[in-house]
Amino acid sequence: MKIRYADLIDQTFDFPTEEFSIKNNFLEFHGIPLMELIKKYGTPLKFTYLPKISKNIQKAKKWFEKAIHSNQYNNKYTYCYCTKSSHFSFVLEEVLKNNISIETSYAYDIEIVKNLYQKGKTTKNIEVICNGFKTKNYIENISELINSGFYNTIPILDNSDELEKLSLVIHYPFKLGIRIASEEEPKFEFYTSRLGIGYKDIIVFYLNKIKNNPKIKLKMLHFFINTGIKDTAYYWNELFKCLHIYAKLKKIAPELEILNIGGGFPIKTSMSFKYDYEYMTNEIVYQIKKFCQKENIYEPHIYTEFGAYTVGESGGILYKILNQKRQNDREKWNMINSSFMTTLPDTWAISRRFIMMAINRWNDCYERVFLGGLTCDSDDYYNSEQHMNAIYLPCFHKKTPLYIGFFNTGAYQDTISGYGGVHHCLIPQPIHILIDHDKEKNFVYKIFRPSQSPEEILKILGY
Template sequence: MKNKYIDLIEQTFEFPQDEFTVEDNELYFHEVPLMDIIKQYGTPLKISYLPKISQQINRAKRMFNVAMAKVDYKGSYNYCYCTKSSHFSFVLEEALKNEINLETSSAYDIHIINALYESGLINKDIYIVCNGFKRPQYVENIANLINSGFTNTIPVIDNKQELDLLDIIEKPCQIGIRIAAEEEPKFDFYTSRLGIRYNDIIPYYKERIKNNKKVKLKMLHFFINTGIKDTAYYWNELHKCIQVYCELKKLAPELDSLNIGGGFPIKNSLAFDYDYEYMTEEIVAQIKNVCNANGVEEPNIFTEFGSFTVGESGAALFSIINQKQQNDRESWYMIDSSFMTTLPDIWGINQRYPLLAINNWDKEYQRVFLGGLSCDSEDYYSGEAHSNAVFLPKLTPGETQYIGFFHTGAYQESLGGFGGIQHCLIPAPKHIIIDRDKGDNEYYTRLFAKEQSYRSMMRILGY
């Protein structure tokens, strides 16, 4: 009878997978033995596997370049990393090894750009796409960038009044316009609060930009909140965007770039199925076809990939510290941290991640609920993306069960308030970085952050 945890995984999914293998009933992540990591650092533990970041960037570049070659696309492809997905220095340092550009969303992002330049990690030719609602400090910081020689900094106009704020920029400036896309039907509203309405873009260009000697329209920016998906909704919005680009291009010959923000999804389950190559080829072909039909030269394509860049590099490892049988059907495994503080997307937007046992793959499995340490009733995890249930090995007295949530590298630290005050004063866990030597390709680890101390919390609270 096949009732072991490894049997369940192998019967349910195509397994092993690229990043997950099992040896001696223990899980390996990108060929890194996670039990060795746990023995060295303990749990709870956040890990960042840096090589995955470069792999994702080069994967996207390869897919777009192949898609462009297939249809003889004339424009260029430009990869941008969205800093808001993870602002950590080790993420930016790894991403910038791959000749990418950057996207910012707030005033303090610009200080990161300056720090990267001072460290020699970027030069002033890099594209800096500045999105977000522009407050005066954000515009001042953008102006300082442009005035200091970052000539490819592109403030993207989010509302009609922002152009007036750009008067403090001394040099001629390239700008973009963001389209206010229509949202999916499930939203409470029809049109995004971000950007300028489709029907207002052409009149706005004629009235405010066409004869403005201080600015030159470089980019039309299109963003879908739910990301790039093979749905009628996405293709319809993309088609409308390309049509606006063509109309605008006929009036603004200086316009040469289309930014299709809203990135590729990442694997949220071992059952995840997404045809990246097909989607890339279809996007490129549609842009070319609509432009050709309108007699317009194809634009340079910019993408803004945040979660796709960094998400699959991250993981969170926990110990099961107790089992509670609350009724006949509900068995709870209590973890040594809190979902609300460590993986806030779980309770905030019901996000699901690949969840796997780290050890004991040869043990029988059972259905469980996972509970966090906080006193909040929302601090739990009860189902995976492919199933409204969680199955893990049965506990063995005297032997600790370890589990891992994977592909957690985007947004969780910033949303969880890294280094700040956590719900119920539960400390932020240790965070380690895993990288590989260029010579022998052996992995090595280094501690990025210790577990948060009570003293740091007390200082923040004023004690």
């Protein structure tokens, strides 16, 4: 009779996987001995496996290179990382090893670019795509960047008023992009995205404000939909509407040469995750080429802005089960030694699911449980996996500790929860470990930040 936790995983998934394996009855993530991490640093423990960032970038580059070659596409591809997914210095420094561009969304992002330049991590040739609503501070920072020699900076107009404001403070001719206000899926509360300029307004705006302005070169048309890149009628319909605008613009604006299709590659949130990246990449390149041939225009230089895909699968967090509470005949609550609201805010804010597995005791019997956090908030819980409507873990025993891990948590969680700040019920931020390889491919561990102390938290609160 197969009643072990290992049997459950084996029966449910194709296991081991590219990321996960078992060694000596302990779970490993990309070969990282997680129990050794726990013994050395304790729990709760947040970690970032830096090589995974570069690996995902290189994967996407190869998919697009292959699609361009197989479709005889007459232009190239550029990978762009959107910083809002994770602004940490270790992420940006790893990303920049891969010859990519970066996308910003607010004024303070520009300070990151300047800091990376001052540290010698990049040069003034770096390409910076400036998205988002342009506040006065953001416009001043963009102009400062361009005026100081970062000529590959491309501000993307989010509304028509931004053009005049940029022109007044940028002293040199500069490149420009326009973001299309795409239409949202029918299930959204609103019909059109608040971001960008409407489809019907772009051509008239170009003719009146850009075409005869010698200071400005329209280089990029920017397109993005909130639900990401999916093989759905909605996605293809929005892409083709964007291509129609691109074709009309290209015929009157020969300097236009870049089509930015934004982000949207998904990450693995379940062990049963299925997504054909290579097919989607090839189909996008094929459809763009086919459309351009029909319109008799030259194919655009394709840009993407992958954020969560870049950094998401590099992150994880490990917890210890402190105790089990039985609330009635059926509910068993395993209490973690932290809070989901502090460390994985997406789980309660938007019911996001991550890959979750036990770290140890794989040969033990399993049971159905709920996971509870330490705050006194009823929403601080995790009750199901994306692939099933329940959580199963090795049976709780007071004398034998149980450790669990959540994986592919590297995007957005820290910025949403307010990294280094005050959290619900004063639950502290956990220790954060960076994992890399040395020249011999051995794992190297570095403490990025220790867990928050009571003194730090009270200082923020004014005590």
